[in-house]
Amino acid sequence: MKRDEMESLQLDRLRNTVGAVYKHVDFYREKFEELGIVPEDIRSLDDIAKLPFTNKQDFRDHYPFGLFAVPQEEIVRIHGSSGTSGKPTIVGYTSDDINVWAEVVARSIVAAGGKRSDTFHNSYGYGLFTGGIGLHYGAEALGMAVVPMSGGNTKRQITMIEDLKPRGIGGTPSYMLTIAEKMKEAGINPRQSSMEYGIFGAEPWSEELRKKIEETFNLKAVDIYGLSEIMGPGVSVECHEAQNGLHVQEDHFYVEVINPETLEQVAEGEEGELVFTSLTKRALPIIRYRTGDISSITREICKCGRTTIRMSRVKGRTDDMMIIRGVNVFPSEIERVLLKVESLVPHYQIHLVRADSLDNVELHVEIDDALYETIAGDLTDGRVIQLKKEIQSLIKSTCLVSMEVILNIPKTIPRSEGKAIRIIDFRNKNVVGV
Numbered sequence: 001m002k003r004d005e006m007e008s009l010q011l012d013r014l015r016n017t018v019g020a021v022y023k024h025v026d027f028y029r030e031k032f033e034e035l036g037i038v039p040e041d042i043r044s045l046d047d048i049a050k051l052p053f054t055n056k057q058d059f060r061d062h063y064p065f066g067l068f069a070v071p072q073e074e075i076v077r078i079h080g081s082s083g084t085s086g087k088p089t090i091v092g093y094t095s096d097d098i099n100v101w102a103e104v105v106a107r108s109i110v111a112a113g114g115k116r117s118d119t120f121h122n123s124y125g126y127g128l129f130t131g132g133i134g135l136h137y138g139a140e141a142l143g144m145a146v147v148p149m150s151g152g153n154t155k156r157q158i159t160m161i162e163d164l165k166p167r168g169i170g171g172t173p174s175y176m177l178t179i180a181e182k183m184k185e186a187g188i189n190p191r192q193s194s195m196e197y198g199i200f201g202a203e204p205w206s207e208e209l210r211k212k213i214e215e216t217f218n219l220k221a222v223d224i225y226g227l228s229e230i231m232g233p234g235v236s237v238e239c240h241e242a243q244n245g246l247h248v249q250e251d252h253f254y255v256e257v258i259n260p261e262t263l264e265q266v267a268e269g270e271e272g273e274l275v276f277t278s279l280t281k282r283a284l285p286i287i288r289y290r291t292g293d294i295s296s297i298t299r300e301i302c303k304c305g306r307t308t309i310r311m312s313r314v315k316g317r318t319d320d321m322m323i324i325r326g327v328n329v330f331p332s333e334i335e336r337v338l339l340k341v342e343s344l345v346p347h348y349q350i351h352l353v354r355a356d357s358l359d360n361v362e363l364h365v366e367i368d369d370a371l372y373e374t375i376a377g378d379l380t381d382g383r384v385i386q387l388k389k390e391i392q393s394l395i396k397s398t399c400l401v402s403m404e405v406i407l408n409i410p411k412t413i414p415r416s417e418g419k420a421i422r423i424i425d426f427r428n429k430n431v432v433g434v
Contacts, residue, residue: 105138
């Protein structure tokens with residue numbers, strides 16, 4: 001679609017959405033009144049800057065149904081966040097919302113290289129989490145044969161992959177590493193599987209991890225993005241032709257990038273916090289939702305021919321960013337470094353600890369079987385000490401921080417069967433990041 005046509009469609013749908021929330025959602029009507037605006041004030045897309053932001057706390061404050069815009073009898077589905085820090089964020093869908101969601105996921109699968117004739121192995125978790133059912137409905141809408149595996153039970157996952165020979169797979173990138181490791185333990189070469197493409201998301205992952213997965217499985221790995229508050233997976237996706245930024249489904253979602261401190265929009269190409277406004281949702285229309293995800297956007301036409309805005313792959317979340325002696329560091333930046341180091345496996349955890357009243361960071365990594373056998377299990381061996389120094393030097397030169405590196409023997413760092421837990425805060429005995 002041409003740019004002017006898309007923007008005309010977006011403005012029409014934005015005005016309809018603003019009118020709906022003003023009429024049906026007390027929270028938004030009160031916010032509008034505080035700002036002294038009415039729906040008629042939205043005359044151009046630039047006027048979106050006049051509208052209030054929404055954040056996760058607003059969902060908590062109006063738990064469970066306070067942000068819904070339709071009567072309960074029109075709700076056909078309820079999902080929620082994982083609720084790791086309290087009650088889950090509750091979201092609802094009308095039948096129209098479900099159809100739109102299935103459509104954008106179907107588009108996403110095609111962009112990733114999927115076809116109607118494919119068998120699709122779905123390793124995203126099913127349940128309140130939107131990932132599994134979101135991909136399921138989209139694949140079915142496309143006409144695929146879906147294998148609804150969900151997460152976990154890795155041995156059975158491998159059996160189904162071997163026997164049903166899916167062409168595509170979906171799941172978290174960290175869980176794909178677990179599947180690969182278990183395949184190798186069973187004497188199965190992951191590169192000889194039937195899978196030609198994978199649709200991975202639900203957690204930030206680096207370009208280096210993409211290369212690792214592609215080399216391990218001999219497939220094309222693309223990134224998919226979404227949040228339950230916005231819709232679920234399918235808000236944006238990479239195309240298999242370029243793998244260079246995620247195409248936003250702009251006819252259904254309006255995207256902005258803001259400076260999280262000033263709340264002002266940043267220039268195209270500049271990193272900031274992603275903000276989304278839904279344009280077609282009926283049950284739970286959302287205005288300027290602050291995602292907490294760090295990214296940038298570009299309007300440059302992709303080589304695949306799609307004309308939609310593209311967002312860069314999420315660098316991390318504002319709430320998983322660590323400030324180490326004044327330097328901002330995301331786990332994905334550390335991941336990039338580790339995946340370049342030989343003799344390590346791609347599993348790691350970052351521990352926040354307190355010693356002598358000071359906050360410290362410990363990076364826990366794991367050596368591979370080959371090195372472990374070479375040193376006969378002796379972690380005091382000079383080769384291990386040299387490896388530790390190499391990692392510390394790379395972290396220092398790349399991330400501009402120093403941290404304690406602790407090398408572990410194989411199979412000691414917990415494996416992911418869903419979203420990977422990357423940061424553990426031992427200062428309060430509390431998991432603070434994923």
